[in-house]
Ligand SMILES: NC(=O)C1=CN([C@@H]2O[C@H](COP(=O)(O)OP(=O)(O)OC[C@H]3O[C@@H](n4cnc5c(N)ncnc54)[C@H](O)[C@@H]3O)[C@@H](O)[C@H]2O)C=CC1
């Protein structure tokens with residue numbers, strides 16, 4: 001691992017990177033445009049403030065907003081002529097294009113793009129966590145002249161902080177994140193804007209579905225203006241298709257009012273939407289969505305009494321089944337919570353049988 005690593009921009013991502021690297025034994029130096037933020041980062045264990053006597057960094061990580069990333073990378077390349085320099089901005093083409101305008105030709109091979117696909121809807125160093133990148137993809141984005149050593153170093157860093165390195169070029173990265181991150185942000189925000197209208201009583205009926213689909217609507221507007229603006233073409237293309245689909249749904253619903261002629265196919269249009277959505281969600285890799293059949297989720301009803309969830313987890317352990325993931329759904333005033341328990345698919349029947357025998361109520365997710 002390179003050491004020292006200089007982190008420029010110690011907010012949520014820079015702070016989390018520093019904490020994770022320090023845990024891996026790396027000497028981390030912190031720098032931020034806000035001295036207060038840098039001082040707080042030191043107090044939170046992100047790294048140390050560099051002094052005049054500090055060693056030059058072997059690697060610089062720029063974790064500032066996307067609009068300043070290219071100029072900070074260029075400055076770092078000039079300040080430390082022997083260091084590798086990476087940025088972690090959520091968009092990669094605009095940073096690379098900006099850098100091509102600013103940087104000296106001979107400095108460019110020491111630059112490599114990066115993007116940890118992990119975040120939180122809260123920003124700032126106060127929300128930083130050493131385990132933020134655990135199990136998450138980390139996109140490594142070399143350009144034509146990137147040094148092979150830079151690719152090796154960034155992939156090694158990604159692995160060291162617990163994430164999974166994936167190499168892509170900037171264009172493929174930006175198209176991919178338009179689909180999996182940027183359009184979801186727009187649609188989640190759009191959905192949340194519809195909640196400004198209903199009464200409080202109406203909102204009191206909200207369940208987990210609304211919470212799931214609006215979680216990221218709480219994101220930072222300043223950051224997202226930069227991200228969406230910098231990936232406007234790719235995001236716009238997906239949204240054009242979404243808008244056409246939305247119009248079809250709206251038309252089908254208009255036709256369905258009154259006494260629709262089955263010949264119009266309106267019910268079919270709605271059924272197609274939901275069914276295609278089913279197919280889409282199953283393509284999300286990982287524990288919940290599919291892409292792999294390795295995990296199953298069972299839902300266990302947990303009485304709203306102290307210690308019940310702990311008892312459930314203990315008994316799952318006693319049955320000898322490894323818990324892969326756990327989500328608790330609990331609405332105020334409800335007498336039971338729903339524990340969504342993700343486990344190895346081959347253990348589902350055993351666990352369902354054993355928990356039922358022990359008096360738990362189990363439903364399939
Ligand atoms: N928030 C997220 O979920 C993710 C964000 N990213 C990317 O990481 C980068 C940082 O995002 P966050 O940590 O969420 O933002 P943040 O707002 O928590 O932190 C940004 C930090 O950069 C500092 N900063 C701003 N201008 C600077 C400058 N000129 N020089 C030095 N420091 C400067 C700010 O003072 C702040 O401490 C962005 O490029 C973002 O696109 C990447 C993955 C996930």
Ligand SMILES: O=C(O)C(=O)Cc1ccc(O)cc1
Nearest residue numbers: 090116117118119120121181
């Ligand atoms: O919360 C989530 O699910 C995210 O995926 C967060 C996220 C936000 C911005 C990024 O550039 C990368 C990841």
